[in-house]
Amino acid sequence: EQAGKGEYDHFMLKEINEQPVSLAQAIEGRIDPINGRIALSDFEPGSFADVDSVQFVACGTSYHAALYGSLTLNQAGVQSTALLANEYSVSAPPIDDDTLVVAVTQSGETADTLNALRRANAEGAHTLTVTNVVGSTAAREADDALFIRAGPEIGVAATKTFSSQAVMLTLLAQRITDDLRGEPPTDLESLLSALDAMPGAIDNLLDDSDAAEIARRYRDSESYFFIGRGLGYPVALEGALKFKEITYEHAEGFASGELKHGPLALVTPDTPVFAIFTGQEDEKTLKNAEEAQTRGAPVIAVCPEDHPAVAIADDHLEIPETDPDLAGLHANVQLQLVSYYAADLLDRPIDKPRNLAKSVTVE
Numbered sequence: 611e612q613a614g615k616g617e618y619d620h621f622m623l624k625e626i627n628e629q630p631v632s633l634a635q636a637i638e639g640r641i642d643p644i645n646g647r648i649a650l651s652d653f654e655p656g657s658f659a660d661v662d663s664v665q666f667v668a669c670g671t672s673y674h675a676a677l678y679g680s681l682t683l684n685q686a687g688v689q690s691t692a693l694l695a696n697e698y699s700v701s702a703p704p705i706d707d708d709t710l711v712v713a714v715t716q717s718g719e720t721a722d723t724l725n726a727l728r729r730a731n732a733e734g735a736h737t738l739t740v741t742n743v744v745g746s747t748a749a750r751e752a753d754d755a756l757f758i759r760a761g762p763e764i765g766v767a768a769t770k771t772f773s774s775q776a777v778m779l780t781l782l783a784q785r786i787t788d789d790l791r792g793e794p795p796t797d798l799e800s801l802l803s804a805l806d807a808m809p810g811a812i813d814n815l816l817d818d819s820d821a822a823e824i825a826r827r828y829r830d831s832e833s834y835f836f837i838g839r840g841l842g843y844p845v846a847l848e849g850a851l852k853f854k855e856i857t858y859e860h861a862e863g864f865a866s867g868e869l870k871h872g873p874l875a876l877v878t879p880d881t882p883v884f885a886i887f888t889g890q891e892d893e894k895t896l897k898n899a900e901e902a903q904t905r906g907a908p909v910i911a912v913c914p915e916d917h918p919a920v921a922i923a924d925d926h927l928e929i930p931e932t933d934p935d936l937a938g939l940h941a942n943v944q945l946q947l948v949s950y951y952a953a954d955l956l957d958r959p960i961d962k963p964r965n966l967a968k969s970v971t972v973e
């Protein structure tokens with residue numbers, strides 16, 4: 611097992627560091643080099659032209675990636691929703707044959723997600739699985755499959771597969787929008803150049819991260835909060851899930867604007883707040899972060915170096931300037947590192963957290 615970890619103490623850290631390569635693999639060949647549009651050559655042009663609405667179903671980290679994809683579609687004007695697969699059997703929205711149901715699952719074997727997929731198949735939806743595992747049950751049972759090509763992920767905590775799922779769903783969202791409108795969204799050029807730069811940018815971020823120091827500085831805290839808006843919201847949820855999963859410390863993710871609707875009562879000097887800035891109404895997120903800071907909470911801004919939040923926050927984790935569709939994914943890598951180093955300081959069994967399994971094959 612040690613041999614498989616190479617120079618790293620844990621698979622999780624190895625897999626976090628593999629992201630420049632796994633992201634390049636996810637993107638490779640999926641952008642048309644001639645006209646610079648999202649090709650996804652797995653699908654004929656116009657394949658999604660009849661789609662009325664898109665439902666994503668997934669669990670855990672894959673649900674956060676699904677939410678990321680769903681919000682991206684909504685922002686492009688396409689009706690979409692992300693649902694927890696384990697809630698789908700009691701509360702699936704109406705489905706017809708113009709509904710596209712996308713099952714997002716790293717393993718392709720999660721029982722809850724398979725159940726939701728089977729229900730969608732039975733009700734006549736067009737189904738698609740986005741997975742890492744070729745030949746998995748979900749890949750076989752859906753009408754179509756898209757593979758994220760992240761390579762094996764051994765750590766129970768999903769890291770590189772989240773990033774690849776979210777990138778894959780960003781490409782899919784653009785392709786669906788393109789098929790529905792007959793033309794790509796206007797900001798496609800910015801997205802394509804940000805996608806192209808992403809593997810290198812993540813490589814630099816991994817080399818220069820202050821996450822270990824931040825984890826050390828806040829190691830004695832009572833609870834850890836993560837806030838984000840727009841595409842920063844699923845990243846806040848994912849940051850908190852990763853943190854609680856491997857450190858066993860209490861962590862919660864909130865939509866920034868929700869803090870004042872209840873969670874602010876929990877905020878004290880012992881509850882650091884990680885604030886994720888993606889370029890979507892950042893001034894509001896900054897205001898929300900300052901509301902927590904006024905109650906004594908240290909704020910760690912996850913944003914580019916010259917962002918106004920840096921001057922106000924107590925600490926800073928840097929991400930590069932990039933397209934708002936991808937900024938949150940860069941922030942997420944910083945948060946993966948914070949969780950990893952915090953768990954390491956606590957001497958947790960990082961690759962195999964108690965009570966959890968890599969693939970949950972029971973309902």
Ligand code: AGP
Pocket residue numbers: 669670671672673714715716717718719720723766767768769852855968969970
């Ligand atoms: C998170 O780190 C977990 N490994 C977990 O939430 C996971 O994402 C969930 O169980 C779904 O698994 P899947 O992607 O294989 O369907």
